[in-house]
Amino acid sequence: MLITREMDYAVRIVRALKDGTKVSATEVARKEHLPQAITYKVLNSLLKSKLIGSMRGVNGGYYLKCDLSKTTLYDICSALGEDMSITECVRDGYDCINNRCGECILNKEFNRIQSSLNRELQKTTLDKLL
Template sequence: MLITREMDYAVRVVRALKGNTKISATEIAKKEHLPQAITYKVLNSLLKSKLVGSMRGVNGGYYLKCDLTSTTLYDICIALGEDMSITECIRDGYDCVNNRCGECILNREFNRIQKSLNRELQLTTLDKLL
């Protein structure tokens, strides 16, 4: 997994919402210099995961529902449905001909790195970034 553009945008969307009561998607896109179409896509993912809420109407807009001190980069990855695997061979259900007996040193090392990456993403709360 790389930090995708969508994940970067999601963190920027959350940053735009920080400290505001409600803000429109158009305002978020303008404030963070994001393409409007992707802003809507990211907002939909964040809405589904309940990290963000929305309200319709004249005084409507998007707002944060999550606590930035406990919401992590890992939570953002999950909300966006990102594939967290650094390589295909460590995905559940992947049948690697080189690791059928669990003896592949590469697989073992990739799993160690993946666990370390996941741990770091889980330790990085959004309040540290914003």
């Protein structure tokens, strides 16, 4: 997993919405200096995950639905459908020819690093970043 551009944009979008007011996608993109097309894509992912909401109409826009003190970077990754694996050999169901006996030292180390990364993402709440 890399911290993808979409993940970076998702955190920036949440930052644009943190004041609790409804903000248009155009305003979010302008405020955070994001390309508008990707802003819409990320907004849709955040909507599907119910981290944000939207309202149509003259007074409409996007708004924050999640509690920033309980929402983590891991939640953002999950909302975007990101593959959080640092390498394919740590993915569930991956059949590595070098680890068929479960004795691959690299696999054990990659799994340790993956677990550590997941813990860090799960404990980093958005209120600490925004």
